[in-house]
Amino acid sequence: MNTPQFENPETNLQERPVETLxxxxxxxxxxxxxQKDEAEQNNAPRFVP
Structure with a gap:
């Protein structure tokens, strides 16, 4: 039970960060x-008037 448990988290840990990244x-x-584009568009009309 120790061998399969050790191999499971290792495979999950290695595959998880790669896929997440x-x-x-x-x-x-x-x-x-x-977000930058929206912020600039929202700021422009708000500051102009």
Missing amino acids: SDNSLPAAQVIEE
Whole structure:
């Protein structure tokens, strides 16, 4: 029971960070850029008038 338990978390730990990093890397940049664009668009009309 100790061998399978040790192999399970190792595989999950190695596959988890890789997938999380890859999945978060792409959308993170897009989300940040979109938030910056929205913030600038919201600030422009609010400050102009």
